[in-house]
Amino acid sequence: MGYQMSTVEFNNVISKLLLDYRILAPVCLEGKGTFSGTDLVTYGDIERIQDVVFDRKTVYSAKEAVFPPSETMFYFTEEEFKQPSVDQKGILVFARPCDINAFKRLDAIYLESGPYPDPYYLQLREKLKFVLMECDHGFKNCFCASMGTNETSDFSLLVRSEGDQIFCLINDTGFEDLISESLASNSIRKVDLQPGFVQRNKTRLQIPDKLDNSLFSHPLWQEYASRCTGCGRCNFSCPTCSCFTMQDLFYRDNPSCGERRRVWASCMIEGYTEMAGGQEVRKTQGERMRFKVMHKFSDFKKRFGFHMCVGCGRCDDVCPEYISLPRCVQKLQEIKNGGVR
Amino acid sequence: MAQNPYLPHKVKILEIKRQTKIDYTFKLESSIKPDNGQFVEVSLPKIGECPISVSDFGDGWIEMTIRRVGKVTNVLHDLKEGDHMFIRGPYGNGFPLQKYKDKHLVIAAGGTGLAPVKSVVNYFNDRLDLVKQLNLLTGFKSPEDVLFKDELEAWSKDFNVTVTVDQGNKDWTGNVGLITGYVKVMDFPNPEEVEVIVVGPPMMMKFTVQEFLKLGVPEENITVSFERKMCCGLGKCGHCKIDDTYVCLEGPVFNYTKAKELID
Amino acid sequence: MSVHTKKLIKNAYRITRDRDITALRIRVPGGHLPVEYFDIIKEVAQKYGNGTVHITTRQGFEVPGIPMEMVDKVNRLIAPILKGLEKDIGVQVNDEEIGYPAAGTRNVSGCIGNRVCPFANYDTTDLALKLERIIYPNDYHVKIAVSGCPNDCIKAHMQDIGVLGQVEPLYNPDRCISCGACVDNCHKRSTGALTMVNYRVERDEKRCLGCGECVLTCPNSAWTRGSNYYRVVIMGRTGKKNPRIARTFLEWVSEDTVLKVVANMYDYIEKHIDRRLPKEHVGYIVDRTGLNVFKDEVLKEAELDAKAKVAQFIDFGRYFYDRNQM
Numbered sequence: 001m002g003y004q005m006s007t008v009e010f011n012n013v014i015s016k017l018l019l020d021y022r023i024l025a026p027v028c029l030e031g032k033g034t035f036s037g038t039d040l041v042t043y044g045d046i047e048r049i050q051d052v053v054f055d056r057k058t059v060y061s062a063k064e065a066v067f068p069p070s071e072t073m074f075y076f077t078e079e080e081f082k083q084p085s086v087d088q089k090g091i092l093v094f095a096r097p098c099d100i101n102a103f104k105r106l107d108a109i110y111l112e113s114g115p116y117p118d119p120y121y122l123q124l125r126e127k128l129k130f131v132l133m134e135c136d137h138g139f140k141n142c143f144c145a146s147m148g149t150n151e152t153s154d155f156s157l158l159v160r161s162e163g164d165q166i167f168c169l170i171n172d173t174g175f176e177d178l179i180s181e182s183l184a185s186n187s188i189r190k191v192d193l194q195p196g197f198v199q200r201n202k203t204r205l206q207i208p209d210k211l212d213n214s215l216f217s218h219p220l221w222q223e224y225a226s227r228c229t230g231c232g233r234c235n236f237s238c239p240t241c242s243c244f245t246m247q248d249l250f251y252r253d254n255p256s257c258g259e260r261r262r263v264w265a266s267c268m269i270e271g272y273t274e275m276a277g278g279q280e281v282r283k284t285q286g287e288r289m290r291f292k293v294m295h296k297f298s299d300f301k302k303r304f305g306f307h308m309c310v311g312c313g314r315c316d317d318v319c320p321e322y323i324s325l326p327r328c329v330q331k332l333q334e335i336k337n338g339g340v341r
Numbered sequence: 342m343a344q345n346p347y348l349p350h351k352v353k354i355l356e357i358k359r360q361t362k363i364d365y366t367f368k369l370e371s372s373i374k375p376d377n378g379q380f381v382e383v384s385l386p387k388i389g390e391c392p393i394s395v396s397d398f399g400d401g402w403i404e405m406t407i408r409r410v411g412k413v414t415n416v417l418h419d420l421k422e423g424d425h426m427f428i429r430g431p432y433g434n435g436f437p438l439q440k441y442k443d444k445h446l447v448i449a450a451g452g453t454g455l456a457p458v459k460s461v462v463n464y465f466n467d468r469l470d471l472v473k474q475l476n477l478l479t480g481f482k483s484p485e486d487v488l489f490k491d492e493l494e495a496w497s498k499d500f501n502v503t504v505t506v507d508q509g510n511k512d513w514t515g516n517v518g519l520i521t522g523y524v525k526v527m528d529f530p531n532p533e534e535v536e537v538i539v540v541g542p543p544m545m546m547k548f549t550v551q552e553f554l555k556l557g558v559p560e561e562n563i564t565v566s567f568e569r570k571m572c573c574g575l576g577k578c579g580h581c582k583i584d585d586t587y588v589c590l591e592g593p594v595f596n597y598t599k600a601k602e603l604i605d
Numbered sequence: 606m607s608v609h610t611k612k613l614i615k616n617a618y619r620i621t622r623d624r625d626i627t628a629l630r631i632r633v634p635g636g637h638l639p640v641e642y643f644d645i646i647k648e649v650a651q652k653y654g655n656g657t658v659h660i661t662t663r664q665g666f667e668v669p670g671i672p673m674e675m676v677d678k679v680n681r682l683i684a685p686i687l688k689g690l691e692k693d694i695g696v697q698v699n700d701e702e703i704g705y706p707a708a709g710t711r712n713v714s715g716c717i718g719n720r721v722c723p724f725a726n727y728d729t730t731d732l733a734l735k736l737e738r739i740i741y742p743n744d745y746h747v748k749i750a751v752s753g754c755p756n757d758c759i760k761a762h763m764q765d766i767g768v769l770g771q772v773e774p775l776y777n778p779d780r781c782i783s784c785g786a787c788v789d790n791c792h793k794r795s796t797g798a799l800t801m802v803n804y805r806v807e808r809d810e811k812r813c814l815g816c817g818e819c820v821l822t823c824p825n826s827a828w829t830r831g832s833n834y835y836r837v838v839i840m841g842r843t844g845k846k847n848p849r850i851a852r853t854f855l856e857w858v859s860e861d862t863v864l865k866v867v868a869n870m871y872d873y874i875e876k877h878i879d880r881r882l883p884k885e886h887v888g889y890i891v892d893r894t895g896l897n898v899f900k901d902e903v904l905k906e907a908e909l910d911a912k913a914k915v916a917q918f919i920d921f922g923r924y925f926y927d928r929n930q931m
């Protein structure tokens with residue numbers, strides 16, 4: 001069922017939701033951009049709909065809701081391992097179709113890969129529900145349509161903001177009461193509402209269907225060896241990168257206690273494949289770029305049946321060296337077609 | 342929280358045996374039942390975790406041979422008998438012992454590569470009638486680096502053992518030279534009947550496998566074991582991934598037909 | 606011909622090599638200007654000058670080859686520049702038709718700052734305009750420059766007052782993934798104020814310059830920008846007598862403090878200048894009165910917050926013209 005209401009009325013809905021949910025959405029952190037005088041649009045907690053940024057893409061993705069950059073796994077007290085407790089509230093995340101589809105990728109790794117589901121991921125994932133944000137025209141560097149991730153039906157609410165009016169589609173009966181309670185007393189109107197999805201992006205990709213080892217020695221990768229600085233931004237902003245590293249530490253003020261945690265890892269950063277003793281199997285940024293591209297557009301699919309990349313274009317948006325992942329894939333396709341040497 | 346596979350359990354150190362200056366063998370009290378060639382994640386809370394292959398196991402105990410190469414292993418080496426460490430696992434795929442039945446089994450191990458195959462050697466040494474013939478070729482950098490000296494001596498009484506070092510010293514009376522040199526001169530009247538295990542440093546594995554192939558041993562009769570960066574051991578963290586393969590899940594032991602396709 | 610040279614000079618014209626010929630200096634506070642003023646500068650140069658213009662080291666324009674009798678006409682022609690670049694930003698200009706009201710205090714120059722440069726910690730042009738409002742028109746010979754960061758591309762260290770942008774880096778351990786990039790970069794490019802302890806970064810506040818390199822390096826926004834601050838370096842100078850580089854006088858001070866200190870400095874000059882000399886530069890006054898008198902007077906009513914640091918002693922070093930060493 002669709003509803004139209006004022007932002008004031010919708011904020012009442014949000015207030016009610018906040019009793020049971022933590023609500024995360026794209027927000028603008030003023031002055032928090034990398035460069036002086038720039039803002040950072042990223043995921044943060046919201047308390048009113050005006051806090052939500054509808055017209056810009058976030059730098060970091062919604063994955064942080066269930067896969068935080070740094071997460072404590074155990075606290076050590078003398079000889080004991082204690083798992084941290086989690087907030088009982090649900091998590092409601094405002095997300096675009098690509099980002100919602102990205103969770104399917106994270107689910108594959110964290111819930112399906114290997115012998116066990118990941119308990120840390122699972123306990124947050126179970127609480128997660130989506131509020132769909134539509135994309136009018138998509139943004140620069142988006143290529144969701146090429147990845148088939150431009151649409152989704154996995155959302156509880158659709159929220160559209162037009163001037164001071166909010167349009168809200170309820171796609172999850174669990175949320176129906178929320179609005180109907182308000183319906184009687186307020187000027188909330190029922191409207192016909194259908195989610196709109198972007199069908200075309202400026203950036204279009206054809207993913208080469210057979211990316212295999214024969215491309216590994218192509219000179220294409222050497223170019224990246226000289227361009228990429230191995231900063232890892234492309235991985236950290238990616239909604240589907242799921243790698244992590246575990247670390248142990250003791251508290252300096254109480255060395256008998258400490259914790260084990262996991263932090264995001266990046267296959268583009270030196271040390272990702274380094275073993276105790278110092279040997280590293282992929283040593284150049286060219287090899288690392290190749291590995292990343294293969295994971296996103298080939299390896300993952302071989303295991304799980306769909307591509308890892310959802311075409312959000314963030315890796316392209318954030319690369320300080322202007323390295324474009326979609327452009328790299330286009331080049332691979334051109335090579336396959338015999339275009340580029 | 343659901344059952345947490347990251348939660349390690351505490352194990353007691355029963356025995357510590359110094360193999361070389363930097364390699365110690367720890368015998369731990371543990372009821373886990375690993376396959377030959379599997380690994381466990383060993384940890385010391387507040388210091389860290391690291392993957393270590395199980396070098397041997399038996400009823401109520403497992404054994405690991407740990408080289409001092411980093412933060413965690415350095416501290417492990419300071420532990421004493423009766424102390425504790427933490428483990429989780431076992432993880433990965435071990436050696437396909439059934440496949441070696443009634444075959445001529447040749448095990449080529451370079452350096453610490455002997456640890457993950459030690460239990461395989463013991464297994465067949467205890468059941469020599471399971472295989473047609475058993476050969477162990479093992480190479481080390483120098484006489485000081487030779488691992489499992491006692492075991493090597495005992496084994497050599499029962500089957501054909503070749504120990505070689507890259508560089509000898511004045512007390513060394515044994516073989517000198519690379520393993521490949523000793524593979525080259527092997528003679529297999531019926532190479533189809535030969536099964537080979539190769540474990541060791543990447544270069545050693547590469548060249549040793551080539552020698553066996555030259556002798557006519559079919560690719561599918563060669564088993565290798567990879568060493569890669571591991572972190573979770575559970576197919577999540579990504580560090581061990583090569584192409585679409587997770588070494589922690591599908592490895593560390595691979596048939597060569599698969600291994601040769603894996604490019605880091 | 607009769608020319609009151611003092612008045613001419615005060616009007617931002619100079620006595621040149623060529624008899625009866627002058628040159629006009631146009632101020633461009635912060636070195637950033639709308640291009641529409643180029644048309645006027647061009648017209649002055651073509652109509653009254655020799656068709657050329659010199660870009661000065663202080664980021665102004667000098668239009669040479671102007672006959673002294675044309676000064677009034679030139680002044681009328683440049684009225685829009687005086688209005689747009691001075692009066693409209695709040696500088697007291699009583700009559701923009703009669704040219705610049707003073708020339709002693711020089712144009713405030715600035716590096717390009719955060720309007721373009723990724724390293725900059727603030728809008729240098731904006732600060733230059735604020736300073737211009739305070740110090741101009743004024744006859745005391747003072748040079749001020751503002752730099753966006755400690756790279757000091759504008760050479761603020763060669764000025765009486767140099768302002769360098771600082772930012773307080775804020776660390777969010779929950780976003781830090783221990784990549785070490787900030788630590789490495791701080792060591793390589795800046796002062797080595799960062800160390801990795803227990804997979805977390807610690808910042809030695811005493812060493813930190815506030816350059817913002819950590820914020821620029823962090824791939825995960827674990828470092829973000831906190832408040833802006835300024836480092837003020839003083840009494841750098843070139844010239845025949847005892848040239849020297851400016852030294853740090855204040856650190857981690859606010860914009861208000863910078864503006865207050867600069868305003869106070871003019872009172873200090875007024876009070877202590879030796880009027881028997883043709884035009885004593887502020888640096889030589891400080892040499893005479895000592896740093897403490899300068900410090901007490903310029904910090905009067907300046908609010909210093911807890912982070913602020915004030916130099917208690919400055920060793921400017923010495924400059925030698927020792928031919929015996931050559």
Ligand code: SF4
Pocket residue numbers: 227228229230231232233234235268318319320321322323
């Ligand atoms: S591709 Fe760009 S963003 Fe990614 S690691 Fe290289 S330089 Fe950084």
Ligand code: SF4
Pocket residue numbers: 234237238239240241296308309310311312313314315316325
């Ligand atoms: S690889 Fe790039 S485009 Fe694809 S999902 Fe990740 S950030 Fe988005």
Ligand code: SF4
Pocket residue numbers: 235240241242243265266267268291292293295296579
């Ligand atoms: S692209 Fe790299 S960092 Fe991202 S999931 Fe794949 S291996 Fe991990």
Ligand code: SF4
Pocket residue numbers: 716717718719722723724725726752753754755756757758759
């Ligand atoms: S001084 Fe700093 S801010 Fe100014 S241009 Fe140079 S590097 Fe950029």
Ligand code: SF4
Pocket residue numbers: 780781782783784785786787788806822823824825826827828
């Ligand atoms: S650059 Fe950022 S993520 Fe890396 S160590 Fe520094 S603060 Fe942590």
Ligand code: FES
Pocket residue numbers: 570571572573574575576577578579580581582587588589590
């Ligand atoms: S060790 Fe983590 S995925 Fe294999």
